[in-house]
Amino acid sequence: MSLNADISKSTSFTEEQIAGYVIDATKEVFSTMVMMDIADQFPLKEPVSRFKCSITGMVGFAGTYSGVISIHCPVDLALKVTSNMLGIECDEVNDDLNDAIGEIANMLGGSVKQVLSKGGLDVKLSIPTVISGEDYTVNSLSDNDCVVVPFTIEEFTLLVGLTLKKED
Numbered sequence: 001m002s003l004n005a006d007i008s009k010s011t012s013f014t015e016e017q018i019a020g021y022v023i024d025a026t027k028e029v030f031s032t033m034v035m036m037d038i039a040d041q042f043p044l045k046e047p048v049s050r051f052k053c054s055i056t057g058m059v060g061f062a063g064t065y066s067g068v069i070s071i072h073c074p075v076d077l078a079l080k081v082t083s084n085m086l087g088i089e090c091d092e093v094n095d096d097l098n099d100a101i102g103e104i105a106n107m108l109g110g111s112v113k114q115v116l117s118k119g120g121l122d123v124k125l126s127i128p129t130v131i132s133g134e135d136y137t138v139n140s141l142s143d144n145d146c147v148v149v150p151f152t153i154e155e156f157t158l159l160v161g162l163t164l165k166k167e168d
Contacts, residue, residue: 018147019043022069022162025111026151029104034085041150048072048148048159050137055097057105058138060126065116067164069109073101075132077156093132102128112162 082090082100117123
């Protein structure tokens with residue numbers, strides 16, 4: 001797989017491009033690995049930084065592009081996602097839940113990496129980081145190209161965010 005020519009020439013991304021990467025990656029991961037129907041909505045105008053009763057999985061990019069892809073999920077939905085993905089009943093925040101959300105973040109990162117990289121050699125992914133809590137804040141300290149796309153599953157909404165910057 002080679003680098004998308006439009007991406008290779010660009011030093012920044014349009015919101016539509018970034019949203020497209022997020023939507024495509026998220027729908028693919030949820031249909032193939034989680035076996036749940038997921039519907040995308042319009043990207044948010046402003047990023048969300050405060051979460052309540054949620055779990056967040058993040059993977060960083062480094063190399064030709066730097067940034068972070070993150071999934072922010074209410075705990076009740078994360079329990080259902082984990083149960084579906086692992087084929088076991090998950091009814092509490094535990095290592096299985098953390099591993100599942102971390103792995104989803106990792107798969108999302110891998111999908112976006114494939115679009116951005118030259119056969120995967122010029123963009124590296126970090127290991128997933130997972131945080132959860134009753135009330136926490138996640139802030140980005142950059143002015144990179146960023147988009148946050150809400151997705152719905154049943155009565156729940158989860159957010160997937162992608163922040164990218166092309167390095168010089």
